[in-house]
Amino acid sequence: MSIITDKTNKNQRVLMMGNEAIARGALEAGVKVVAAYPGTPSSEIPKVLGDVADEMGLYVEWSTNEKVSLEVAAAGSYAGLRALCTMKQVGVNVASDFLLHLAEYGSRAGLVLVTCEDPGSLSSTNEGDSRPYSKMMEFPLIEPGDIQEAKEMTQWAFDLSETIHNVVMLRSVTRMSHASGNVIVGDLPQTQARADFQYHGGFFDQMTGPVMTLPGTAPTQRLRQHAGLEKAIACFEKSPFNTYTGPDRSEITIITSSAATFYCREAIAILGLEERVGLLKLGTTWPLPPRLMEKYLAATDRVLIIEEGTPFLEDNLKALFVDLSETVGPTRFHGRADKTIPSVDELNPDIVMTALSTLLDLPTDDSMADYRQRISAALEGSVPDRAMTFCPGCPHRASFWLLHEALKLDNRRGFICGDIGCYTLGVADCGFRAVKTVAAMGSGVGMASGFGKLQRFGLEQPIIAVCGDSTFFHAAMPGLVNAIHNQADMIMVILDNAGTAMTGFQPHPGIPVGADGKPLPALDIPTICQAMGVRVEIVDPFQFAAARKTIGDLLDDAGGVRMLVLRQACALSPARKGKKEWTVSVDPDKCLGDACGCNRLCTRIFKCPGLIWDPEKRQTRIDEFVCVGCGVCAQVCPQNAITVEKAVKA
Amino acid sequence: MNTTALKHDPYNLIITGVGGQGNVLASRMVGDMLSRLGFDITIGETFGASQRGGSVMSHLRISRQGSYSPQIPLGRAHMIVSLEPSEALRMLRAYGNPEVQVITNMRPVRSSSVISGEQPYPAPETIVGWINDFSEKAWFLDTTETATRLGNPIFGNVMLVGALARTGQLPLDRDIFEAVVRSRMPEAKVRVNLEAFDAGGEMIGEKST
Numbered sequence: 106m107s108i109i110t111d112k113t114n115k116n117q118r119v120l121m122m123g124n125e126a127i128a129r130g131a132l133e134a135g136v137k138v139v140a141a142y143p144g145t146p147s148s149e150i151p152k153v154l155g156d157v158a159d160e161m162g163l164y165v166e167w168s169t170n171e172k173v174s175l176e177v178a179a180a181g182s183y184a185g186l187r188a189l190c191t192m193k194q195v196g197v198n199v200a201s202d203f204l205l206h207l208a209e210y211g212s213r214a215g216l217v218l219v220t221c222e223d224p225g226s227l228s229s230t231n232e233g234d235s236r237p238y239s240k241m242m243e244f245p246l247i248e249p250g251d252i253q254e255a256k257e258m259t260q261w262a263f264d265l266s267e268t269i270h271n272v273v274m275l276r277s278v279t280r281m282s283h284a285s286g287n288v289i290v291g292d293l294p295q296t297q298a299r300a301d302f303q304y305h306g307g308f309f310d311q312m313t314g315p316v317m318t319l320p321g322t323a324p325t326q327r328l329r330q331h332a333g334l335e336k337a338i339a340c341f342e343k344s345p346f347n348t349y350t351g352p353d354r355s356e357i358t359i360i361t362s363s364a365a366t367f368y369c370r371e372a373i374a375i376l377g378l379e380e381r382v383g384l385l386k387l388g389t390t391w392p393l394p395p396r397l398m399e400k401y402l403a404a405t406d407r408v409l410i411i412e413e414g415t416p417f418l419e420d421n422l423k424a425l426f427v428d429l430s431e432t433v434g435p436t437r438f439h440g441r442a443d444k445t446i447p448s449v450d451e452l453n454p455d456i457v458m459t460a461l462s463t464l465l466d467l468p469t470d471d472s473m474a475d476y477r478q479r480i481s482a483a484l485e486g487s488v489p490d491r492a493m494t495f496c497p498g499c500p501h502r503a504s505f506w507l508l509h510e511a512l513k514l515d516n517r518r519g520f521i522c523g524d525i526g527c528y529t530l531g532v533a534d535c536g537f538r539a540v541k542t543v544a545a546m547g548s549g550v551g552m553a554s555g556f557g558k559l560q561r562f563g564l565e566q567p568i569i570a571v572c573g574d575s576t577f578f579h580a581a582m583p584g585l586v587n588a589i590h591n592q593a594d595m596i597m598v599i600l601d602n603a604g605t606a607m608t609g610f611q612p613h614p615g616i617p618v619g620a621d622g623k624p625l626p627a628l629d630i631p632t633i634c635q636a637m638g639v640r641v642e643i644v645d646p647f648q649f650a651a652a653r654k655t656i657g658d659l660l661d662d663a664g665g666v667r668m669l670v671l672r673q674a675c676a677l678s679p680a681r682k683g684k685k686e687w688t689v690s691v692d693p694d695k696c697l698g699d700a701c702g703c704n705r706l707c708t709r710i711f712k713c714p715g716l717i718w719d720p721e722k723r724q725t726r727i728d729e730f731v732c733v734g735c736g737v738c739a740q741v742c743p744q745n746a747i748t749v750e751k752a753v754k755a
Numbered sequence: 756m757n758t759t760a761l762k763h764d765p766y767n768l769i770i771t772g773v774g775g776q777g778n779v780l781a782s783r784m785v786g787d788m789l790s791r792l793g794f795d796i797t798i799g800e801t802f803g804a805s806q807r808g809g810s811v812m813s814h815l816r817i818s819r820q821g822s823y824s825p826q827i828p829l830g831r832a833h834m835i836v837s838l839e840p841s842e843a844l845r846m847l848r849a850y851g852n853p854e855v856q857v858i859t860n861m862r863p864v865r866s867s868s869v870i871s872g873e874q875p876y877p878a879p880e881t882i883v884g885w886i887n888d889f890s891e892k893a894w895f896l897d898t899t900e901t902a903t904r905l906g907n908p909i910f911g912n913v914m915l916v917g918a919l920a921r922t923g924q925l926p927l928d929r930d931i932f933e934a935v936v937r938s939r940m941p942e943a944k945v946r947v948n949l950e951a952f953d954a955g956g957e958m959i960g961e962k963s964t
Contacts, residue, residue: 118790119790120783120786120787120790120796120798227801228801251822252797252822279801280799280825280826283799283800283801284797284798284799284800284825285783285786285796285797285798285800286795286796286797286798286822287790287795287796287822364825367797367822367823367824367825367826368824368826370824371823371824371828375828453824453826453828454824454826454828455828455829458828473830473852476830476851476852476853476889477830479888479889480847480848480851480889481848483885483888483889484844484847484848484885487844487877487881487885488841488844488845488848488877489841489865489866489868489869489874489875489876489877490866490868490874491773491808491809491810491841491842491845491866491868492808492809492866492867492868493808493809494808494866494867495808496775496808534867534871535867677775683907705871705872708870708871708872709871709872710871712867712870712871713870714808714864714865714867714870716870717865717870718870718871718872720872720875728865730862730899730903730908731864
């Protein structure tokens with residue numbers, strides 16, 4: 106039974122993850138269509154809704170990419186069904202082309218776009234902030250301040266969307282989506298919904314006319330959109346999700362939203378500033394409700410804006426202040442612009458405490474100084490770093506070993522254009538630093554396509570692009586078509602590990618199953634590529650001899666695009682997890698350790714977490730608790746000291 | 756409604772380890788147990804990329820008065836439960852204070868800089884010395900071998916939950932653990948989890964310093 110539909114939970118306090126609370130809110134609102142592309146920290150929302158798709162009568166899909174997912178969700182709205190679309194911050198960029206048109210036309214049944222963002226880039230390659238899209242494309246933005254609100258505001262977002270007939274963006278962050286807290290749940294409606302797309306009405310009739318944005322339609326449609334925003338402002342002025350705590354007149358009022366609310370509340374409590382500092386927590390962050398802002402700006406002379414990402418709230422607040430300055434009087438603004446708050450990375454209670462202490466000139470608390478000094482001195486340089494690495498048995502370690510080795514032997518300074526997934530770690534030691542470019546999803550092949558046309562300008566380096574099986578469908582296909590059509594000289598490598606591994610094995614169009622667990626037809630990547638007219642080779646990266654021969658041959662086969670599918674399931678995949686194929690051991694009579702000419706190839710370079718370098722015996726051994734029995738290290742050892750035996754099935 | 760008083764409010768608990776050791780499940784179990792007892796729980800977690808061999812930590816805020824930041828302020832942990840000894844040190848350095856208590860598994864998971872020989876891994880007696888120096892009270896357990904005997908080293912996480920319960924620092928007991936396990940796991944897994952919980956508890960009985 107799922108935590109988000111458990112009937113015994115009704116009106117009970119349930120410990121839920123932020124993303125589960127968002128999913129529950131959508132269910133309580135009667136959502137019918139859910140479409141998403143996975144991305145940390147958003148992936149749990151469609152996952153838990155997919156698990157209850159049958160039970161709750163939903164259509165849930167893992168879409169090919171975020172733009173498609175938003176189009177699928179919008180179709181639901183236009184056919185009269187409440188629809189939810191979720192993605193991580195970079196997904197909004199992918200979806201943004203459609204989003205502009207969607208916002209200009211508007212929606213019918215409630216349509217909510219949830220973006221889960223990652224200040225501090227804890228599991229992203231960027232600190233993208235999608236909030237400015239709400240202003241740029243003119244739709245409302247709301248941000249929950251705790252886990253209960255994550256549920257309540259998601260539910261409310263559908264109503265708001267239907268009030269203004271436009272998409273509503275709900276923004277979460279890692280510390281909200283992946284935090285857990287007590288949530289009091291409400292009723293799950295048992296609504297029957299029938300889909301029907303109305304298009305017979307007048308051209309500008311939003312609810313019954315054709316859905317299109319065309320040359321010349323924008324002024325009329327944008328006026329309609331702006332009228333919706335005026336209604337949103339009216340709701341925001343009296344929204345219970347905007348709250349103030351603190352004195353009637355404060356020395357400083359903090360204005361904040363989202364997870365930063367937690368940090369501000371805690372900083373005020375720890376410093377004991379409840380009588381001096383006000384806290385205005387905003388749930389509705391664009392457009393800002395002017396009367397509400399006027400009221401609280403008038404009640405203080407100093408404002409501290411606490412937000413993560415860009416200074417979006419700060420800039421909007423200052424712009425609004427220009428109109429309000431006569432009634433609210435002189436106000437000093439602290440935040441990003443005056444460097445009270447760092448301009449990068451995520452926030453925490455300590456940063457807010459430091460900011461308040463500085464602004465209010467509070468005495469420093471040095472009760473812990475002695476402890477901190479002693480522990481820092483004692484542990485200085487003694488706690489080993491723990492850089493991210495490929496898991497034991499990861500096919501990517503084997504793949505990058507082979508590609509790196511082939512490029513080194515080729516000796517023309519070849520390089521790999523990387524992409525987004527676990528294999529982004531190909532830039533690090535665990536991928537032998539073979540990857541030399543990383544940008545957006547699909548950018549590896551796009552850039553390789555460009556590099557692959559520079560031979561006429563003297564570029565002599567072999568070019569390899571890598572991408573995963575999910576990324577292939579998401580964004581690599583247009584770049585690959587471009588490379589093939591323009592005859593770029595490059596090798597396209599698909600690191601096919603049978604699922605969207607990084608985000609938790611969500612299926613993609615190459616996997617024969619849908620978000621609800623039911624079978625779907627799978628699209629075969631090699632067949633697709635063969636149909637595009639290129640040479641396609643498929644090898645298992647765990648079979649070094651065959652893979653080496655194929656990669657060498659593809660490097661020699663210069664001119665145009667050549668494809669290599671390196672196919673081996675992820676070590677954490679349901680197919681491989683907990684199943685050791687080989688029992689691996691090191692023969693102490695054969696491992697020469699320091700005396701071997703290999704210079705500790707296995708532990709110094711290959712560095713699988715399943716290997717241990719024994720500093721006393723000066724030999725390698727296997728960590729039996731960590732090793733998953735892939736047997737690859739046996740092929741790395743030039744002395745054949747690492748041996749494999751078929752594992753006895755437990 | 757349970758009326759047990761907390762030793763601190765909020766009581767700040769950190770559960771830490773290396774990606775893949777099961778610390779997220781352990782924190783959800785402890786959170787569930789205390790939530791069922793009527794406490795307000797906030798859990799802060801990072802997962803996703805950090806699963807890939809990196810340090811992982813869960814921050815639990817346990818209170819009678821409402822929700823707290825999913826990040827514990829620096830130097831304010833009351834208890835650090837660690838699935839890996841060097842991770843206990845990492846947490847102690849950031850969140851430790853003279854009153855903090857520590858429970859740690861002593862089986863190392865070597866990071867790539869240790870495997871490659873770039874950095875030494877501190878000797879067990881050195882780690883014990885530091886943790887004793889910088890905590891009010893500490894328990895050092897070897898859960899990995901017992902967990903392996905129960906069928907999988909992953910049970911080390913449940914053993915540490917059992918150990919935490921036995922310290923008496925939080926109102927956790929076997930019955931509430933069993934209720935949580937039964938609600939989360941198939942019947943076939945209940946017994947082994949209870950065995951792991953008990954085995955962890957027994958280690959506290961034996962090895963309290």
